[in-house]
Every structure is written in structure tokens, then in C-alpha cells.
Amino acid sequence: MSGAINQVSRPSQVNDFVVRFANVNGTGSASANFLFAKAIFRMGIPVTPKNIFPSNIQGLPTWYEVRVSEKGYLGRREGIDLVVAVNAQSFEKDIQSVRAGGYLIYDSTKKMHNNLIREDIHYLGIPMMEMCNTHFTDPRQRQLFKNIIYVGALSVLLSIEFEVLETLLAEQFAGKEKLIAPNIKALKLGANYVLEQFQYPLDFHLQRRDLVKSKILVDGNTACGLGAVYGGATVVAWYPITPSTSVAEAFDKFAGKLRVDKVTGKKNYAIVQAEDELAAIGMVIGANWNGARSFTATSGPGVSLMNEFIGLSYFAEVPAVLVDVQRAGPSTGMPTRTQQSDVLLAAYASHGDTKHILLFPSTPKECFELTAKSFELAEYLQTLVVLMTDLDLGMNDHMSEPFEWDDNHEYNRGKVLTEEELENMGRYGRYLDVDGDGIPYRTIPGTHPTKGGFTTRGTSRDEYAAYTEDNKAYQRNMERLLAKWETARELVPAPEVYHEANQHNFGILFYGTSTYSSEEAKDILEAKGIGLDAVRIKAFPFNATVKDFIASHQQVFVIEQNRDAQLRSLLMMDLSIAPEKLVPVLNFDGMPITADFIAKSIASHLFQEKHLQHDLYQTHI
Amino acid sequence: MTYIKPIFRHPKLPKNKIGYTLKEYEGAISNLCAGCGHDSISTAIVQACFDLSIEPHKVAKISGIGCSSKTPAFFLGNSHGFNSVHGRMPSVATGANLANKDLVYFGVSGDGDTASIGMGQFVHAIRRNVNMVYLVMNNGCYGLTKGQDSATADQGSKSKAGSINPFQPVDLASLAVELGATFVAQSFSGDKGQLVPLIKAAIHHKGFAFINVISPCVTFNNNVGSTKSYDYVREHMEMTSKLDFVPQESEIKVDYEEGEIAQVTMHDGTRLQLHKLENEWDPKDRLSAMNAIQRARAKEEIITGLLYVETRFGDLHDILGTSDIPLNKLTAKELNPGGAALVEINNGFN
Ligand SMILES: Cc1ncc(C[n+]2csc(CCOP(=O)(O)OP(=O)(O)O)c2C)c(N)n1
Ligand code: SF4
Ligand SMILES: [Mg+2]
Numbered sequence: 001m002s003g004a005i006n007q008v009s010r011p012s013q014v015n016d017f018v019v020r021f022a023n024v025n026g027t028g029s030a031s032a033n034f035l036f037a038k039a040i041f042r043m044g045i046p047v048t049p050k051n052i053f054p055s056n057i058q059g060l061p062t063w064y065e066v067r068v069s070e071k072g073y074l075g076r077r078e079g080i081d082l083v084v085a086v087n088a089q090s091f092e093k094d095i096q097s098v099r100a101g102g103y104l105i106y107d108s109t110k111k112m113h114n115n116l117i118r119e120d121i122h123y124l125g126i127p128m129m130e131m132c133n134t135h136f137t138d139p140r141q142r143q144l145f146k147n148i149i150y151v152g153a154l155s156v157l158l159s160i161e162f163e164v165l166e167t168l169l170a171e172q173f174a175g176k177e178k179l180i181a182p183n184i185k186a187l188k189l190g191a192n193y194v195l196e197q198f199q200y201p202l203d204f205h206l207q208r209r210d211l212v213k214s215k216i217l218v219d220g221n222t223a224c225g226l227g228a229v230y231g232g233a234t235v236v237a238w239y240p241i242t243p244s245t246s247v248a249e250a251f252d253k254f255a256g257k258l259r260v261d262k263v264t265g266k267k268n269y270a271i272v273q274a275e276d277e278l279a280a281i282g283m284v285i286g287a288n289w290n291g292a293r294s295f296t297a298t299s300g301p302g303v304s305l306m307n308e309f310i311g312l313s314y315f316a317e318v319p320a321v322l323v324d325v326q327r328a329g330p331s332t333g334m335p336t337r338t339q340q341s342d343v344l345l346a347a348y349a350s351h352g353d354t355k356h357i358l359l360f361p362s363t364p365k366e367c368f369e370l371t372a373k374s375f376e377l378a379e380y381l382q383t384l385v386v387l388m389t390d391l392d393l394g395m396n397d398h399m400s401e402p403f404e405w406d407d408n409h410e411y412n413r414g415k416v417l418t419e420e421e422l423e424n425m426g427r428y429g430r431y432l433d434v435d436g437d438g439i440p441y442r443t444i445p446g447t448h449p450t451k452g453g454f455t456t457r458g459t460s461r462d463e464y465a466a467y468t469e470d471n472k473a474y475q476r477n478m479e480r481l482l483a484k485w486e487t488a489r490e491l492v493p494a495p496e497v498y499h500e501a502n503q504h505n506f507g508i509l510f511y512g513t514s515t516y517s518s519e520e521a522k523d524i525l526e527a528k529g530i531g532l533d534a535v536r537i538k539a540f541p542f543n544a545t546v547k548d549f550i551a552s553h554q555q556v557f558v559i560e561q562n563r564d565a566q567l568r569s570l571l572m573m574d575l576s577i578a579p580e581k582l583v584p585v586l587n588f589d590g591m592p593i594t595a596d597f598i599a600k601s602i603a604s605h606l607f608q609e610k611h612l613q614h615d616l617y618q619t620h621i
Numbered sequence: 622m623t624y625i626k627p628i629f630r631h632p633k634l635p636k637n638k639i640g641y642t643l644k645e646y647e648g649a650i651s652n653l654c655a656g657c658g659h660d661s662i663s664t665a666i667v668q669a670c671f672d673l674s675i676e677p678h679k680v681a682k683i684s685g686i687g688c689s690s691k692t693p694a695f696f697l698g699n700s701h702g703f704n705s706v707h708g709r710m711p712s713v714a715t716g717a718n719l720a721n722k723d724l725v726y727f728g729v730s731g732d733g734d735t736a737s738i739g740m741g742q743f744v745h746a747i748r749r750n751v752n753m754v755y756l757v758m759n760n761g762c763y764g765l766t767k768g769q770d771s772a773t774a775d776q777g778s779k780s781k782a783g784s785i786n787p788f789q790p791v792d793l794a795s796l797a798v799e800l801g802a803t804f805v806a807q808s809f810s811g812d813k814g815q816l817v818p819l820i821k822a823a824i825h826h827k828g829f830a831f832i833n834v835i836s837p838c839v840t841f842n843n844n845v846g847s848t849k850s851y852d853y854v855r856e857h858m859e860m861t862s863k864l865d866f867v868p869q870e871s872e873i874k875v876d877y878e879e880g881e882i883a884q885v886t887m888h889d890g891t892r893l894q895l896h897k898l899e900n901e902w903d904p905k906d907r908l909s910a911m912n913a914i915q916r917a918r919a920k921e922e923i924i925t926g927l928l929y930v931e932t933r934f935g936d937l938h939d940i941l942g943t944s945d946i947p948l949n950k951l952t953a954k955e956l957n958p959g960g961a962a963l964v965e966i967n968n969g970f971n
Pocket of ligand 2: 657839
């Protein structure tokens with residue numbers, strides 16, 4: 001069914017396309033699809049794989065999207081060039097998802113219904129099931145190798161180097177070498193079928209490059225878990241919830257290798273699966289209070305449960321680190337989709353006047369670095385630090401700069417008094433602002449026999465931690481906490497400003513996983529003559545650079561992945577910015593934001609506000 | 622108003638083995654109601670720690686919220702305390718314990734704090750056998766919120782306002798035995814003679830040591846018809862045994878008739894010597910402990926003393942296999958794998 005179609009084919013494109021796999025989850029497709037993505041990466045070409053998966057263990061539709069971009073754009077792109085549709089359940093929808101002029105690979109063992117034929121796409125039928133049944137006897141292999149067969153077919157259609165696939169299989173099955181040969185056999189079945197039946201390569205395909213260099217392909221949760229090992233976390237308490245589970249699992253895995261005493265075999269860490277998120281954060285606060293670096297990882301529902309304890313951390317000034325891998329909404333289902341929708345929840349979690357430090361990593365490398373950094377900040381500022389990642393960053397593999405650690409860096413445990421310091425000082429006051437930065441001195445239980453002991457409480461205490469319900473003492477303490485907040489403002493990571501001097505009237509502002517697509521949108525718009533300055537936020541509270549950036553532009557587009565423009569609200573509240581200065585650009589359907597969407601939203605706003613001429617807006621972007 | 626005691630030391634005050642006077646184990650002056658059972662328990666804790674010559678700062682006191690949870694401020698003033706949030710003391714204590722296995726952990730809670738809002742965390746701290754003393758000051762009501770029935774109020778017990786509690790009570794001691802707590806005792810705030818050795822034994826127990834102490838609330842639940850009043854408890858107490866706590870280095874003096882004595886050797890070699898008053902009961906047998914509790918209940922008695930002890934199991938640190946050095950004492954040297962290890966890790970991702 002391939003052949004002529006009613007569509008002008010696009011000029012041949014190298015290293016610039018999107019492939020989507022439509023599978024049934026639980027059928028082993030994930031590792032085959034990853035093999036495909038990894039092979040492209042090994043050919044030195046920038047690649048971004050994204051899993052779009054159901055909240056289910058087996059049997060529901062699942063998709064895997066791979067974007068290949070010579071220019072190194074790592075955001076999701078609209079317009080799917082090729083769909084591998086091997087899920088009968090979603091088949092109709094999958095056919096519709098191919099762009100006009102694109103390709104559909106499907107299992108032609110059973111004849112396809114005529115009413116499923118679209119005139120404007122190419123159909124490449126491969127009898128995958130039949131091939132499996134002919135060549136393999138084991139029922140599990142028959143299912144698994146269907147996936148490998150289509151990877152083999154793609155290798156010819158898109159010019160993947162076969163040796164790269166062989167190497168990857170050899171690495172994957174090191175120690176289980178028996179499995180290599182049948183996998184290669186399946187790859188070849190697919191490849192040979194294409195060689196015999198179709199024209200190849202397709203009008204878009206791959207060509208080896210050297211664009212990857214030392215970069216790694218890794219997910220953000222792995223990076224967070226590793227960052228916590230490097231950051232010196234010793235007590236981890238967690239409760240399973242997608243998409244955060246793999247943070248604790250990664251910590252456990254790395255600590256199991258890197259943190260076990262060689263002589264005694266004992267562990268230099270403790271990890272506890274708590275009974276719920278309340279207990280998880282309670283353990284984290286107890287451990288930090290007692291002088292250990294401790295963290296938990298969760299998602300929105302867990303943060304909701306943790307609210308009371310989060311306030312305690314703020315008021316009692318106990319350090320704590322919380323990784324929030326954000327997802328879409330409550331319950332089950334959409335939660336396996338991505339969003340940046342916990343920003344306000346996390347920033348103001350708990351009762352009373354509270355606000356919390358948020359860090360926004362946007363790459364796995366930053367997940368690693370900022371997780372490690374959050375322990376320093378939490379201890380130095382004696383408060384909760386929330387690392388705000390999301391499902392897209394946490395669970396998808398991203399091409400990232402490699403992890404690095406400066407061996408000269410020493411842990412900064414903040415203002416903690418030692419036994420000698422306590423011995424040689426006058427009266428100790430836990431909540432005294434000795435240095436004028438709002439940060440008081442801590443003591444750890446067990447330090448000194450007669451000095452430095454006190455009872456930690458939420459409120460109702462004076463500078464010496466003695467119980468009091470005096471209103472003035474309460475107010476003084478709240479004001480000191482505010483002074484501490486101002487100290488934090490310049491201690492947290494500074495934003496990344498893309499141009500030293502601001503050149504344009506309009507700016508864009510973004511954070512976390514909106515970064516890749518925002519950068520790409522900026523290029524798209526620039527090519528159309530619309531110049532924009534850009535800033536990437538890395539932390540809340542916002543430091544002075546953010547305020548300056550906004551002040552020096554007529555308007556700033558705030559790009560984020562939630563319905564209510566949450567970071568925009570935060571900017572308005574924290575920096576007293578007039579609402580009309582900040583224009584929201586919002587994607588909140590649970591799919592990662594795309595550059596096209598951003599570019600169109602911005603262009604349309606500028607057009608409506610008459611900053612853009614009609615014809616410029618009309619150009620296809 | 623703050624409550625800081627004037628420091629006055631009588632030169633002749635007796636000192637314990639490590640040179641501290643009883644005063645050095647006291648805390649701020651209590652601001653609970655005069656006659657509140659909780660204050661007597663604080664005094665018993667002070668006595669037990671003094672007797673055991675525990676360095677005051679080697680104790681961490683953690684509580685939830687309630688009148689009972691305020692007491693850590695009123696004993697061991699040189700120790701760190703943490704008046705945390707309602708019902709969540711067990712998790713805070715678990716985290717603190719994981720951070721430093723070398724301190725003595727006192728978890729102080731109320732019946733509201735434990736048997737209602739904190740039930741889940743109580744259960745799971747038992748499951749994990751966290752090495753701590755978990756002491757519930759049980760008055761059958763919510764003192765701090767002005768006298769509502771708690772989940773431990775007995776069915777038919779009358780409140781001060783005159784209403785009768787229609788619900789079944791949660792029996793914390795039998796629940797603890799059922800869940801596998803490795804040390805379970807029950808006592809009465811008015812019986813210091815029994816409470817002090819029980820606290821000492823609990824401190825020496827390696828693992829989760831639960832003491833449910835009936836502690837009358839004089840303001841809201843000490844009326845006629847209440848089953849948690851001083852009078853009622855005094856009349857209905859039935860003891861399992863008389864307990865002697867024998868420190869590691871002391872010899873056992875056998876004062877009792879053969880056959881009435883039960884001995885338990887703790888993890889660290891100290892011994893509990895129990896003069897049994899209840900015949901069909903063996904402190905090391907979970908089933909007989911359950912039976913003793915149920916027998917007493919059927920007779921509308923409150924059984925007190927040590928109910929059950931199991932010394933063969935390791936605590937949470939043993940289960941997790943953590944290092945002998947407390948985790949909070951480890952430095953970057955032990956904790957940070959360094960830049961070189963990252964090279965290999967990076968190689969795994971390219
Ligand atoms: C989350 C939360 N809910 C409710 C309260 C109000 N509250 C304070 S103490 C208490 C009950 C305390 O009862 P109990 O633990 O038996 O202690 P008691 O005062 O009787 O010693 C309640 C409900 C609170 N502090 N926090
Ligand atoms: S209200 Fe009851 S429990 Fe609270 S302090 Fe007074 S007597 Fe004690
Ligand atoms: Mg009570």
C-alpha cells in the first residue's frame with residue numbers, strides 16, 4: 001500500500017523528524033523503543049525520547065515519541081512524520097496522528113480495513129506477527145520480538161547503522177549472551193523485509209554526526225537520586241507515587257553501590273518506605289532536626305498530605321529537602337502526564353504565613369546539581385527546600401551534559417554550634433538573630449551536656465526557645481523569618497539571562513521543562529523577525545536580576561505548563577509586579593509544551609496588541 | 622510569661638554515678654493543671670534517668686500535641702525536645718533515631734495523639750521496632766481541647782458533663798502486643814514505685830518499648846463514673862508482678878520464692894527480675910500476655926506492670942544494616958563518592 005499519494009513530498013531531510021510508537025503497555029515495547037532512540041544518540045545525533053504512558057501496568061495504550069533534531073532542539077515537536085502503530089486499540093487514532101505526507105508502519109498480518117485508509121499518507125505494512133510465529137516458538141518471544149522486528153525495519157528505512165544496534169544489544173545482554181542472537185535475528189527479519197519490499201531510505205532519515213560529544217542520555221529522577229547521594233543525604237523516607245518513585249529507587253541503587261562500608265558491609269545511609277507521605281516528611285524532619293541530611297520525593301498528592309509538617313519545618317526552622325516530581329492533577333489516569341502545576345502549592349504550602357524555597361532544574365545535570373545544592377541551602381537557611389521537577393524531566397531520558405563534581409567542595413552544614421563553641425559562649429539563644437541575616441544558630445541533640453538544649457516548637461517561643469505566648473515575641477520572630485527570606489533571595493541560584501544587554505521590547509521568561517521549547521520558539525520567532533530577550537528562572541524567591549529583567553521590558557511572556565499561570569502569580573506577589581506586564585503562555589493538556597505552540601501564542605498576542613503587522617503574523621510559524 | 626527555674630544547687634544534693642544531681646534532670650516548671658497525672662509521669666522520668674546515670678544531653682524527647690505532649694519541656698531540661706505536630710511523633714522519632722542511633726529516644730504522646738490522629742504512625746513505628754521508649758499519658762480524653770472523649774475512653778464511662786461514652790475503646794496495650802511490639806507495659810501515674818523501674822527497663826530495652834500510663838485528667842475526666850479517674854484506677858488496678866531492675870554490673874539478689882520469679886535478660890546484659898503476682902502469665906510469651914490483658918478486662922480490672930517483652934529481635938538499624946557510626950556523624954569522606962566515581966557513572970549513560 002505504499003506508493004504515490006496526493007501530497008507533495010517534502011525535500012529530503014536529514015536528522016530532523018519525529019517518530020511515534022503506539023504500543024500496548026506491558027508488552028516489552030519500552031526497551032525496543034529505547035534501543036531505537038539510543039542508537040540515534042550513539043550515531044552522534046541529538047535525540048529526545050518521550051514516554052506517554054497510562055496509569056496502568058498492562059493492557060492500555062502507551063506511546064513513545066522520539067524527536068531527532070540536528071539543531072539540538074530537545075523539546076517536543078508537533079507534526080509526527082512516522083508512526084509505528086502496533087496497538088489495535090488505538091489504531092484509528094494513530095493513523096490520524098501522522099502528518100500529511102508522513103508514514104505509517106503497521107502489522108499487516110491481518111488485512112487492514114479499507115475505511116482506515118488515508119489518501120495523504122504512506123502505509124508500510126510489515127507482517128510482524130506472522131514473521132514472529134514463523135521464526136520463534138516461545139510465546140513470550142513471539143510477543144517481544146515483534147517490537148524488535150519494527151526496530152530492524154526502521155534501521156533500513158531511516159539509515160540506522162546496524163553495528164550500533166548490535167553493540168547496544170551486546171551491552172544490554174552482557175551476562176545473558178544467549179539472548180543476543182535471537183534479538184539480532186529479529187532485527188534482521190525486519191531489516192530484510194524492508195530491503196525486499198520498500199524503497200529506502202525514506203525522504204527523512206539519519207546521517208552520523210558528532211553532535212553528542214560527551215553528553216549523556218539519562219532521566220531526571222536518576223539524576224536527583226544520584227545528586228542526593230553526592231549531596232550527603234543519609235536518611236531517605238518516601239512513599240511510592242508516580243512519577244517520583246524512581247528518585248528514591250535511584251538513591252537506593254546508587255547508595256547500595258557507593259555508600260556501603262567495604263570492611264563492615266554496613267550502610268552509610270538508611271532508606272525507609274514510609275506508611276504514607278505524612279510519615280515520610282515527618283521522618284525527614286526528625287532526621288534533619290537530629291543533624292542528618294535527609295530528603296523525601298513525592299508528587300502533588302503527597303505534597304498536599306505533607307502540608308502540616310511543611311509548616312513546621314518553616315516555623316521551627318528545621319531543614320528539609322523535598323523533591324516534587326509534578327504531574328497532572330489528582331487521582332489516577334492523567335497523573336501519568338506532565339505539568340508544572342504545583343508551583344503555588346509548593347511555594348505557600350501549609351498554614352500561617354509560610355513560604356518556601358523552590359528550585360527549578362531543567363536538565364538532568366541540573367537535577368543532579370540542584371538536588372545536592374538543596375541540602376546546602378536547606379541547612380544554611382534552616383528551612384524546607386523543594387526541588388520542582390516534573391514527569392517529563394523526571395521520567396523521560398534527556399540528552400544532558402555529563403554529571404560533574406568538584407572534589408574541593410566541602411559540605412556547608414550552616415550555622416551549627418559545636419560543643420566547644422557552646423562551652424565558650426554566653427547564653428545561647430536558638431532564635432536570636434546574631435548576624436543580622438535572619439539566620440539563627442542551631443544545635444544538634446547530644447552536643448553538650450548542659451548547654452544548647454532546648455525544646456523545638458512551631459511557634460510560641462521567644463528568642464531563647466522558652467515557651468511564651470507573648471504577641472510581640474511572635475511578631476519579632478515572624479519579621480526575622482522575613483529577613484531570612486531576603487537573605488535567601490540572593491543565595492539561591494541566579495536566573496540565566498540569555499543576552500547580557502537587553503535588546504528587545506519584549507522578553508520571555510520560563511523555567512524547568514518549558515525551557516527547551518521556549519528556546520526553540522525564540523529562534524523560530526527570531527527567524528520571522530520577532531526578536532525577544534529571554535530569562536530562565538532557577539529559583540524562588542526571585543532575585544534582583546529577575547526584577548530588573550521584567551522592569552526593562554514592555555511586556556514579558558511567562559511560559560509555563562499549568563492552567564492558572566502559577567509562576568506569573570508568584571512573580572506578581574513576590575516582586576510586586578503589575579499584572580499587565582506579564583503575559584501568560586500556558587499549555588496544560590498534560591503533554592509536554594511545544595515550540596510551535598509557544599511561537600504561535602506569542603505571535604498572536606503581539607498581533608492582537610498591534611505590535612505585529614498582519615502579514616508577519618500570517619507567515620506560517 | 623516564661624517558665625525558667627532559678628538555678629539553685631544545694632551543695633549536699635546527692636549525685637549519681639556520673640556526678641549529676643536530680644536537679645540536672647529536671648525541666649522548666651510545669652504549666653499543666655495542679656494534680657494532672659502527666660506531671661507525676663514527668664517526675665518518674667526524671668527519677669529513672671537520674672538513677673540510670675544517663676547523661677542528660679544523650680536523651681532526645683519527642684512529642685506530638687496535647688497536654689501530655691507538652692511535658693518534655695518539664696523534664697530533662699538539658700536535653701533537646703521536639704514538640705512536633707499532632708499525632709506524628711512516631712515519624713519524627715523514627716527519623717531522629719535513624720540519624721543518630723546513640724541517643725535515648727523518649728516519645729511522649731497522649732491517647733488522642735496516639736489512638737486517634739496518630740494511630741497509623743503508632744502502628745508503623747511498632748512494625749519497624751524503632752529503638753525508643755513510647756510513652757502514652759492516657760487520660761481517656763482530649764485535655765488540651767477541653768475534655769472531649771478520646772478513643773481510649775471506656776464504653777459506658779461518664780464524662781464530667783455527664784454524657785456516657787457509647788463506643789468501644791481502643792486498648793493500646795493489647796494492640797501493641799498484637800502488633801508485635803517488643804516491650805509492652807502498663808502503669809498508673811499515681812504509682813511511682815512501679816512506673817520508675819518500668820521506665821528504666823524500657824530505656825534499656827533495645828527496640829520499641831511501649832508504656833501505656835493511665836494518667837488522670839483532673840480538670841476534665843476525674844469525675845465519678847469516669848474509668849480514668851484516680852479513684853477508679855486505684856480500685857481496679859491489678860499487677861502482673863513486682864519489677865526489680867537489675868543494672869548490668871549488679872548481682873541478682875533472689876528475695877522471692879522459687880517459681881514466682883521470672884527473669885529477663887536485656888540486650889545489654891541488664892536484667893529484669895519479676896516477682897510474679899499473676900500465675901498463668903509469662904512475660905516472654907505473647908499469648909499469655911494477651912490472655913492476661915483479656916482476663917483483667919473481663920473482670921473490669923486494669924492490669925499493670927510489664928506485660929510482654931521480647932529481646933531476640935534487632936531494632937530498625939539492625940534491620941536496615943546501617944553503619945555503627947551514627948549517620949549524623951558521617952562526613953563527606955564517607956558520604957561523597959567523589960568526582961572519579963562520576964566518570965564511570967556517566968559512561969553508563971552514553
Ligand atoms: C492537626 C490538629 N488537629 C487538631 C488539633 C487540636 N488538638 C490539640 S491537642 C488535641 C488532643 C490532645 O489529646 P491527647 O493526645 O489525649 O492529649 P491530652 O491533652 O489529653 O494529654 C487536639 C485534638 C491539633 N493541634 N492539630
Ligand atoms: S486539662 Fe487535664 S490533661 Fe490537661 S493539664 Fe489539665 S489535668 Fe492535665
Ligand atoms: Mg488525653
